[in-house]
Amino acid sequence: MVTDKLLKGRRDVVLDQKERAAIEAAVSEIRSIPARTVLIEAGTPVRQCALLIDGAMCRYIDDREGLRQLVAFHVPGDFVDLHSYALKTLEHDVATVTEAKVAIIPHDRIRALSADSPDLTRKLWFSTLLDAAMHRAWLFRLGRLDAMGRLAHFLCETNARLKAVGLSDGRRFQLDLTQNDLAEICGVTSIHVNRILRQLREEGICTYRSSLVELLQPELLAARGQFDDAYLYLDESPARSD
Amino acid sequence: MVTDKLLKGRRDVVLDQKERAAIEAAVSEIRSIPARTVLIEAGTPVRQCALLIDGAMCRYIDDREGLRQLVAFHVPGDFVDLHSYALKTLEHDVATVTEAKVAIIPHDRIRALSADSPDLTRKLWFSTLLDAAMHRAWLFRLGRLDAMGRLAHFLCETNARLKAVGLSDGRRFQLDLTQNDLAEICGVTSIHVNRILRQLREEGICTYRSSLVELLQPELLAARGQFDDAYLYLDESPARSD
DNA sequence: CGTTGATTTGAGACGGTTCAACTGGAGTGG
């Protein structure tokens, strides 16, 4: 199902059957996109949104020398660029990381959905605010944590998000990111990412080999990254550890 | 006027008279808040929003040792915590920086506004997405720029935002932030902020003395910070310099 | 089996932190 994972496990805003049906009816096309493909380029007008069904996508801003800073990483169930509905034009690029399957929904159909139901509007609005909350967590990560903390925080976040949509069992999950991707997420060099991953491995906290992440000591990893999942607005928050 | 500066100068979403009136009618109270006062604490339920009329506010996340990372800085015209309308609870704190005058609008009145007008809803939604776009610019700042670039980027951004609401002439503006505040924004120590400000002063690019910022060479400062105002979605973007 | 891209490792350089001390202005009370 197209909307199976959308807002799944999120407090207060779970979609009811009617809403799911309405969104699915608004889908104009299901598209498969190859890995490492730019879907939306900054500055170009956008007339539709993409709901990620399968695969991984990201959003990023290039600096003067073409070095990227990732500003978002997307997993199945994410409404990748719903914000383009109100913004019309994005100031960053949107691209696939792996091969991805997305549902395309034209802006004018979202407008129609929104006019029909203020309640659904609020839920969609919520979904964009969730992105903003993640941005803030990323700001914390970059501003206050050292390289190991950043990696740890990102891995905890991704684990929690994938768990919410049933793609992690809470300890192990598949993640198709290169060390360079991780570097662009965490604002460090890929060389340093490599050293930190080794350190995590040697300390028996976490391993990341051939696309498989395994959190051997999730609590310790969360502590390293000062990770608190409150900003993900999940249904059942596991006990906080502070 | 309470809504004078709200969304002022923003592309496509300028409020019309009727919308302004509707929002002003929704205001339950105008409140003055002392400097350095926490308005909303992370985790507590929120039932109203604050529209900043005068003064400066900020939002921040504390780390384990109580060190802050600012995730947003607010100037007059900003709907500081409109996102709380959909989120219900915030995962960060909201506080004043200077003494501030705010208009309080209860969530249920926003709900009423929203039910009445999908168009106004989209504009309010836009305003929260603007915050998200700024978060992304801040991510770029922390992830890709060195200390001088971060300061430069922040000063350019603030200049542009204040100019949009008529509080900067494009070169000079009042900014009541301590060097420690700047440090918490830019993710560096206040000591280093001090050194960078000196450097900017000595190079004749920018001065910041007793709450007055003066951009002596705005283009050079923008270059240092790789600043491009596209993400502010202003009406009339000045010529890009890249 | 050669090419290509990702990962791994080492050594040196550098940006920014840390700790510590000093300056200067604003507010307060004697």
Added chain:
DNA sequence: CCACTCCAGTTGAACCGTCTCAAATCAACG
């Protein structure tokens, strides 16, 4: 009107986390 305190700002010197540059290894794939 001066002494005292407080806090933002300023400066120096040593230290350290991360970057840079360079090179080796490894895996995937045509």
